[in-house]
Structure formats: structure tokens, C-alpha cells
Amino acid sequence: MSNPNPLHQKETEWHGEVYFIETGGIPPDDPAFAEHERASKGRPWTAALGFDFDGTIDEAPAFFTELTRTWTGPIYCVTYREDAAKVAADVEKIGLRNVEVVLVNSFAEKADVIKRLNIKVFFDDMDEVLMHIPADVIVFKIRNAGNYCFETQKWLYSSRTGKQK
Numbered sequence: 001m002s003n004p005n006p007l008h009q010k011e012t013e014w015h016g017e018v019y020f021i022e023t024g025g026i027p028p029d030d031p032a033f034a035e036h037e038r039a040s041k042g043r044p045w046t047a048a049l050g051f052d053f054d055g056t057i058d059e060a061p062a063f064f065t066e067l068t069r070t071w072t073g074p075i076y077c078v079t080y081r082e083d084a085a086k087v088a089a090d091v092e093k094i095g096l097r098n099v100e101v102v103l104v105n106s107f108a109e110k111a112d113v114i115k116r117l118n119i120k121v122f123f124d125d126m127d128e129v130l131m132h133i134p135a136d137v138i139v140f141k142i143r144n145a146g147n148y149c150f151e152t153q154k155w156l157y158s159s160r161t162g163k164q165k
């Protein structure tokens, strides 16, 4: 099976039902390489990245650690907590780097901060927050026991945050 993405065409290998792709990037002698370098200035993402703390980064610390090590734009932890120093210590303890901590007092304020800091990719676990985030922000919702029933395999939401299709 071939992947049409030129960034993912180096080698592929099947391991059972898992499809591994070795990403080698665009070869330097490919004309697309210069264009890619010009467009990205050698950086994959320069937009601001943001994430919630509780129920989000603590659900997948290794993933967020890796993400903050490779992200080249500003990174913010926007959290509904009261002690910035404690949050910064907890963020550091998880292993995240280059993260600015921003405290908010309400769900709406969190969305407002996302807008003002020009955050374009945001991770959170609560619909009450995500519903306020501007449409041009890429949103990733983290699943946890507070928003998902693993027994019935259904998302938990209220009439205020969700509707049936």
C-alpha cells in the first residue's frame, strides 16, 4: 500500500494489523524540498499550541512531553487553577519544557485567552471549554473517565454541551 503524502513515501512495513510508516521527509534533491523549506522555514509548526492541565496532560504525559520538545511555536498551559507556581512545578515534574502557564477563572475566560494568545491548536477534556473556542482553532478532546463511560462506551454530555445527530 502506498501513501500519497510525499513526506511518507520512504519505506513501509506491515506488522500484523499495524501499519508502520518510516517518515524520511522530502529528499533534498526533490524540487518539492525547496518549496517545503521556504513555506515552513524549516519548522513544522510555528502556531501557538495550548492545552489544559487536569484531565488533559496528566492523561497522556509522555505524549505531551514529546509534543513540547518538538513544537517550535509558543506553548501555553491554560488552566482553571489558582496557584501558578504549583502548576509550573507540576508541568515541570511531568517533563514538559518551554511552557508558559496561564490561569483562568472560568470556561469562557479560557476561550478568551486562547483567542488573545492566538493559540491555533488546543487540547482539553471538557466540552464546557471546547464549545467556546473559536472555529479556526484545531481542537483535540482528551478522553477520560469524567467525559466518557468506558462501560457503555458512550460520551458523557449534557443538553447544554451536546445534541444527538
Ligand SMILES: [Mg+2]
Pocket: 052, 053, 054, 055, 056, 124, 125, 126
Ligand atoms: Mg480539564
